[in-house]
Amino acid sequence: MNIILISNKLARTKSLTLTGTHFLLIISVFFIIIVLSSLGLNYLSLRYADGIKSPLLRTLLVNPQEERHRKIQLHLHNNLNVMAIKLGQMQAQLLRLDALGERLTESSGIQSQESSINHVPGQGGGHAVLPTEEITFSEFNRKLQALSYALDERADRLGALDSLFRYGRLAERVLPSIMPVDTKWYSSGYGYRIDPFSGKRAFHKGVDFAVKAGTPIRASAGGVVVYSDRHPEYGNMIEIDHGDELISRYAHASKRLVKLGQVVLRGQIIAKVGSTGRSTGPHLHFEIRYKDVPQNPSRFLKMSG
Incomplete structure (x- = not known):
């Protein structure tokens, strides 16, 4: 060129x-x-x-890319502060759960290490002022995840304890465990005895409480009345279904105070003591049947302490 x-x-x-x-x-x-x-x-x-x-x-x-990076860092820093506050709230919630779990554990009488809800090792040492360091996002995420697992574990254990107590309270109410009349001795126990009418050895399917006529008869546990009528041998009789094929029977009453299908509560007065049916005098004949098989009432009544 x-x-x-x-x-x-x-x-x-x-x-x-x-x-x-x-x-x-x-x-x-x-x-x-x-x-x-x-x-x-x-x-x-x-x-x-x-x-x-x-x-x-x-x-x-x-540089536009550097400016964008700076804005992202600022946004992450602000979000990290908000999440750090949330972390403090979750830690406070964990402390409350630990305190509640400790009370439930003590109330249940469970002392095993595996069931201990709040087990924190001792810590201590001199106080030192160190320069503050900002927690990184990845470190915070790991702490938050660990805390979430801890909260889930505490919730599961507390749920198990709560279910245990609920079941215990429910069983206490549906099992015939309180005395049906105000007395502390049997006039005739469960098992073989000499029949007062025939004079022969016969099996007694329940227990008898010899008390005055008119003494209140109380439901030994809550349930539904499945029988309230006069029986040829038991006289005025009431049966209460407690669920799971468990039934309590109250016989020889002078007066029935509940009707068929009625829901009764534990300790509720359901009848009055009498001498109806095959009876030699005022008393309450009390039976417990499981799947229509007679059970020894003393095993249940002892549960009431």
Whole structure:
């Protein structure tokens, strides 16, 4: 490529010949200038970006990607502060669960290490003022996850204890465990005895309480009345179904105070003591049947302590 130079001071024109090598050198110089300018702007943006107050200069000097990264960091920092507050709330909740679990454990009488709800090793040492360090997001996430597992574990254990107590209270109410009349001795026990009418050895399916006529008869446990009528042998008789094929029977009453299908509560008065049916005098004949098989009432009544 030839370039012709014309000047009024020159007597004649001059020509320059540019080869491919010349073009390559020129392009290289321009490229180096552009690279150096970019590096210089990047250095200024990193070193002086925070101190630049002019929006125009800041726009020119600060790398857009660096600005985006700074905004993301600021957003994460703000969110981390909020989540740290949530972590403190969850730790307080864990302390309350531990306190409740400890009370439930003591009330249940369970002393095994496996059932211990709140078992924190002793800690101590001198107080030292250390420089504060911000918790990283990954570290915080691990702590939060561990705390979540701990809360779930505490909730499961407390749920198990609560179910245990609920079952205990329910069993106490549906098992015939309180005395049906106000006395502490049997006039005739469960098992074989001499029948007062035949004089022969016979099996007595319940227990007898010899008390005055008119003495209140109470339901030994809650349930539903499945029989309230007069029986040829038992006289005025009441049967209460406690569920799971467990029934209590109250016989020889002078008066029945509950009806068929009625729901009765533990300790509720259901009849009055009498001497109806096959009886030699005022008393209560009390039976407990499981799947229609007579059971020894003393085994149940002893549960009431």
